[in-house]
Amino acid sequence: MKKLRFSRILQYFALVVLMVYIIAPFLWLVIMSISSSTDLTSKPLHWIPRQLDISSFKELLTMGVNSRGEMFLNALRNSLTTAVTAVTISLLVTVPAAWVFSRYKGRKNLILAAAIFTFMLPPVAYCIPLYKMLVRFNLMDNSLALALVYCTIILPFCVWLIKENIDDIPLELEEAAIIDGAGVWDRLMKVVIPLLLPALGTVALMALIMAWDEYFYAMLFTSSKSAMTLPVVISNLASGRQSNYNLIAAGGVLASAPPVIIGMICQKALVKGLVSGGVKE
């Protein structure tokens, strides 16, 4: 019994260490964002800010001509439109395709293999032709074109997970609809999609987070406030020589807020969606 209690103490110790490991780096980012520059450039550091300084948040969230705020708010809008457009396009084309792959085997393996294969490819494998293509059609620095490029990442992911989820919907339900004289679109719209909605929501959320996270293509294909996304603007902010660490940190906190909040609320659904795809194979 004594030995058991000792291992419990060890477990609690590990739990505390784990919590500190998870929280500390991000908590420090939050603290930096509300500290004054003088606190952040003293040696040794002031771990607890001497006074609350939210000027960097104000600066980033205030619109003004050619200001950092204008850059940041535009980037926020661009990130949102690019991500939503990319996910909408991906879902519109993958849902019918995934249904066909799920219900009519045969070609399934080939397409699935192709999707998983593209998943493995690094963006550098096609960024050069994509760059030339965008330059030729005058689509550089364009949110819509960037959204289309994001489909290279999101589409294979969507088709794979959605197909796995349609597999879970009993075929008998559709057969009943066929007996009632339902056509293909009725089967899809009235039987499959309503049952698929929760899973579709999960897939859409994960795809949105992926698009929100994307940096490589955005860095390559955007150059002005009309299309630059948050990751690009933030990394530009941080690569400057000046040392307003609180401003950089505030940008990081603001960019993390949507995925972190969504993640903490929907953690169960997100993990389930991720696991359902692979484990059955």
Place this chain on the structure above:
Amino acid sequence: MSRKRTGNYFYMIIPMILIMGIIIGWPLVQTVIFSFTNSGLLDTEPASFVGLKNFISAFKNSGFLSSLKVSGLFALVVVTSEVIIGTAVALLLNEPLKGVRLVRAFLILPWAVPTVVNAIMWRLIYNPEYGALNSLLYQLGLIDKYVSWLGSADKALGSIMFADVWKNFSLVAMIVLASLQSLPEQQIEAAKIDGANGWQRFIYITMPYIIPSLQVAMVLRIIEAVKVFDIIYVMTKGGPANKTRSASIFVYQEAFTNSRIGSGSAFAIIVVAFIILLILVYMRALNRQKR
């Protein structure tokens, strides 16, 4: 209803195939074509065909070979650490401890922080003058002089790896934890009745049960890790002295900084082959283990 062939419904796949063809298929073919030419990024006149020259010089390019080594090493260290830490964390969070629900709720935090923010956050922490890490270690008396974590050739890659592990161990932990929570209670109870001790229950019941989901997590992470670009580029741009330059960064620099898309494409093709090779080796090892 019999399972018919795709025949009649093929039109429902067409939009997807069209988009994939335009943004994935055709660019891939073009990369292959470029790799046999000496095209430049902003060339207006057609480039000339140079055969295998780009590929031959790629294998003589020590910078490129060492960038492949960086990517391979990065993937190996990072994925191994994430799998070990992630599994240990999942096992801990599956125990009936007080406060475990709170920690579980925060487990998604590192994964949800965007890659670029993660990179910048750690860059601030590693800052040689005002970074939190230096200040902390100094105040604890562990160092007597501030260290340039990302500026020294022997510490930069390790520091980046540490930052990557912080973000991605949580993905592995969440996936393994989800599978642990679906482990049927009766199996454990039955083993207890049969007299199996804690260690035996772990080896013969828990481990085999979580391995499939652990494999999913590993494949996802290996694929991501060999492709690594963002975190390194934002933290060090491949420096110091190219010690952290990954294969993806190398290709990017060749194509877009040096404007040589012919040889850049050849490098990209070799990187793709390298990634496929790594995945195949991994799959082989898995299959052997299963037998």
